[in-house]
Amino acid sequence: AAAGQPPLDRSAVKVIAHRGSSAALPEHTAEAYRRAIEEGADGLECDVRLTADGQLVCVHDRTVRRTSDGRGTVSAMTLAQLSELDFGSWKSPEDPRPASVLTLAQLLELVADAGRRVELAIETKHPTRYAGRTEAELLRLLDRYGLLPKEGSAEGSEDPAGSPVRIMSFSELSLHRVRRAAPALPTVYLLERRLPVLGRTRALPGGARIAGPGIELVRRDPGLVAALRRAGHRVHVWTVDEPADVELCLELGVEALITNRPAQVLAQLGR
Numbered sequence: 001a002a003a004g005q006p007p008l009d010r011s012a013v014k015v016i017a018h019r020g021s022s023a024a025l026p027e028h029t030a031e032a033y034r035r036a037i038e039e040g041a042d043g044l045e046c047d048v049r050l051t052a053d054g055q056l057v058c059v060h061d062r063t064v065r066r067t068s069d070g071r072g073t074v075s076a077m078t079l080a081q082l083s084e085l086d087f088g089s090w091k092s093p094e095d096p097r098p099a100s101v102l103t104l105a106q107l108l109e110l111v112a113d114a115g116r117r118v119e120l121a122i123e124t125k126h127p128t129r130y131a132g133r134t135e136a137e138l139l140r141l142l143d144r145y146g147l148l149p150k151e152g153s154a155e156g157s158e159d160p161a162g163s164p165v166r167i168m169s170f171s172e173l174s175l176h177r178v179r180r181a182a183p184a185l186p187t188v189y190l191l192e193r194r195l196p197v198l199g200r201t202r203a204l205p206g207g208a209r210i211a212g213p214g215i216e217l218v219r220r221d222p223g224l225v226a227a228l229r230r231a232g233h234r235v236h237v238w239t240v241d242e243p244a245d246v247e248l249c250l251e252l253g254v255e256a257l258i259t260n261r262p263a264q265v266l267a268q269l270g271r
């Protein structure tokens with residue numbers, strides 16, 4: 001474990017379902033998220049994009065090509081246009097499972113109906129396009145569902161059991177916007193390569209509270225996690241699907257594992 005920080009309890013490591021239970025089912029569909037909740041995931045990861053008519057939908061790519069039967073750029077399409085497409089059947093054409101595009105509001109409903117605490121790690125994609133409208137709509141929705149922690153409350157503290165929602169981004173600008181508008185909402189700075197500033201200062205880019213390196217970076221540079229933890233940061237790693245990577249993350253003191261295979265990772269953790 002990193003100096004100055006106690007080793008993390010294996011049973012306390014969080015398992016976050018990346019795009020739902022997405023190895024088994026089409027990513028970002030209600031079915032994939034319901035499955036992850038049934039499997040016992042501690043939380044759900046999703047990517048959000050703003051449609052041409054200002055709705056947040058859970059879609060990873062810039063276009064709908066890979067994950068639907070249509071063509072087009074998400075940000076140039078209306079929710080009505082996206083709703084005409086099938087976002088499920090691409091995954092296993094031999095056993096098609098038609099599914100509608102999932103809105104963030106529908107995902108928040110699904111979490112509200114889960115009957116237990118389910119965390120949400122929401123990633124803003126291409127947030128520069130709409131000059132802050134993505135973040136504004138995101139915070140408006142979270143507020144509507146009572147998910148915005150109040151400044152100074154336990155939820156808004158650094159306590160991992162605090163806010164059930166955190167906002168992640170590769171974009172420093174997007175994290176800054178969230179931080180300015182909702183200072184108590186935890187944010188995760190996603191990184192794919194080492195940045196020289198990390199480890200030497202307490203502050204992460206965008207004012208983030210949590211660092212989110214990719215597993216390839218962690219494999220290549222395990223010292224990074226120790227350095228981040230020494231600097232007082234919590235570390236969430238994506239996308240951790242291989243048993244050896246789960247073990248590596250446990251050794252390094254990673255707090256949350258973001259995985260396409262929540263059931264398998266939970267089993268490995270003995271849960």
Ligand code: G3P
Nearest residue numbers: 045047060123190238258
């Ligand atoms: O959880 C963060 C991770 O999802 C970032 O990469 O491309 O899968 O959104 P990507």
Ligand code: CA
Nearest residue numbers: 045046047123
């Ligand atoms: Ca993502």
